Amino acid sequence: MSSSDIEFSSSDYAVQLDLIGRVNGLTAAKNFFSSLRDQDKTVKTYGALLNCYVRVGLIDESLSLMKKMKEMGFLSSPLNYNNLMCLYTHRGQFEKVPDVLLEMKTNGVSPDKFSYKICINSYGARADYDIMEKVLQEMDSQRDIQMDWCTYSLAANYYIKAGLKEKALHYLKECEKKVGNDAEGYDHLISFYARLGNKDDLKRLWDLQKSKCRKQTNKNYIVMLGSLVKLGELEETEKLIDEWELSCKTYDFRVPNVLLIGYCQKDLVEKAEAKLQDIIKRRKIAIPNSWSIVATGYMNKNKMEKAFECFKEALAIQTQNRGWKPKAGLISSILSWLGENGEVEDAEAFVKLLRTKVPVNREMYHALLKAYIRNGKEVEGLLVSMKDDKIDENRDTMKILSLQDQNSEVTG
Template sequence: MAAGTFLAILNSNKKTNALTANVILARTKSYCFTPNTVKSNNLYSRINAVGDPRCGVDPVLQQWVQEGRHVNELQLQRIIRDLRARRRYSHALEVCKWMSNSDLEFSSSDCAVQLDLIGRVHGLMSAKSFFSSMTDQEKTVKTYGALLNCYVREGLLDESLSLMKKMREMGFLSSPLNYNDLMCLYTNTGQLEKVPDVLLEMKRNGVSPDKFSYRICINSYGARADINSMEKVIQEMKSHRHIKMDWVTYSTVANHYIKAGLKEKALYYVKKCEKNVGKDAVGYNHLISFYASLGNKDEMKRLWDLQKAKCRKQINRDYITMLGSLVKLGELEETEKLLEEWEFSCKTFDFRVPNILLIGYCQKGLIGKAEAKLQDIIKRKKTATPNSWSIIAAGYLNKNNMEKAFECFKEALAVQAQNRDWRPKASLISSILSWLGENGEVEDAEAFVKLLIAKVPPKSEMYHALLKAYIRNGKEVEGLLECMKDYKIDVDEETMKILSLRQQNS
């Protein structure tokens, strides 16, 4: 690629990105859901068919009514609840808004759900504005609680405490839910020592803690390795008849005992966890992971067989857990066999599953074997994700084989459309850029940066690599310096140090 052509690409990048966004938007409007294409007699099935979050579900609801079909509050509430559980917040909010604008009854609980969804989709300011627009009758304990949840989600301690104080004055702190929110906030902000104080305050105010209250407190003590206090909270929790001890609580306790290196205590609670797990596949995943941490392969395999017998089917998540546990114990041959079993039975090919084996190979230094496995999957007409190629690139980097790391990372950038949420590791980018600047050809450096800026914003280290490559090959750098200026990347000490190399090379 000629230097002038490359600089033109960099200079036009902002306009190109804006144009691309407009093209995507235009295409979205054309391929978004067309109501007539879905013939299901189930409203949720029709809404669920709108998989793209950029596409609206309003037309689905409108068509449903136009067909003379009945819709009621309970039906929409169930749909909203399911969409929220699946993190389809924008679609859940649309259904909520449609419901509020219809002739259906819209309760304070529905209003609280809408407030929470606005906070998730549009941010805190929009949620606060919506709350301010409510009538006094709509501002109930539930809507105040939803606003508090928005503050907690944003990690705003002062605002949360202020709102809690107001809720206390209004007599709105009669359930453990809001106290639990505050304990979660202290946990998320690293103030674990304050969590038990909230539990004490809750009890002083005549509010009975629920299992979530105790679980958060158990976790706060466990995270601080205060095992004695954690055990006391467990015993207090057990003493309450209204609280049923579940596998999740036992799992939380077992995890902290494992981290503390108390194997016997850990095993006791792992067994308690198993007695309560029932047919919950997630619970079996926890148990398998615990035994992997304890180094017990036989128990892992026993629980895997038990999970197969008791749970209806094994999904990709379950295989990821078992494969990861085998890799943790260094059992690569068994990992290979289990991956073959998954490949034979899976209905949806998910690259996160074979990625576990690729990681295992790389951890053992078998980078060539990892790349060969990935190439074998690709030959079977599977398009690799950037994550897969990135794993191989990192493996070669650890072996100091920069040429191969560079080639594999280029492959990752080339297929990034397969995972738009993928974010390459900064350390991997830095290492490759540094190597290109010191050793790479100008064309290679330019091609790599061109791919890179399609994924991450331009940074000084990209231009530093290009500057080094240009100077080593006797090319003019004024155009690059202008690009840095356009992107408001300052000429710093490192830049000046690189530019001083021109005199040495002249």
């Protein structure tokens, strides 16, 4: 666009500045801003530069720019004040947020819905619930602000965290009055009631969601299933999985994964594996996350051979979810078990498969070294490979290698 004959507006330059900051960093954004003509340095381009400062968490620079914008008369809307409040929030300086809201009012700028929400969040984060309620009441009294379910859910969340159930229930009722036919709002309400252990309201809201919203997505089912699991209602979870399977057009393994997690949490990992095997027989290839859940369940029961077998299944189908990131703790446990108990061929095959998903590391080589030494296999070639992979021997490596001498003494 820049190389064509298109005439850029200040809005276009603001968008370009923001994109430069996101892609090339703050220095490039500042250089671009400096290169603009004076007439193009408007409230929008200054605001875009402020966004860049906020994005990288620079408080002093943001305040300095805000001061300059004020002198130029560029602080007539709540947007830039909101950015500064977000910056304080992200830096954990919640106590400074209300001061920005006060400054906004003092300068004759009316806070918008987002301004109040940031301030409510700042008081909730500091457990200052009385002032949080006063801000809520002030927000509700503004003629040009329409209260929504998100605001009430924000307050309810902090009361649930504080264990103030009656207060939480009050705001959940206010939230429900505003939710209308918003499926996401019902998801929040269902999750909140699950945290409060309220099964009846949870089920009531699920029925309401189904009647008010046109269709339940996989995400909606995941929220409801997770809430039932949280309450320990595994039979209800199983029934809901069956209901979902009858209605779903695309089989999303993330949905039954919720049940698999529930089984494993209740020490029913064998049941989780049986359920997964049944789904695979009736459907198609699972995703690696599903096998990883079961593998973790077996690991927690110290059934490492089963954990090993299930995790191999996960690695074998990793292309079904390229974004899958296996848990480091599970990998470490299996590698440790292989080093102490596995056959050399199993350890080698596992590490080879594992290297297709995670970068090679010392832990892999240590597992192989232990397996080699325990089975009387020479380790020189393995040490050369370790060096080729730029992994230096350390104290733990030497300790493992010392086992070779001990084994020689025993066999000698």
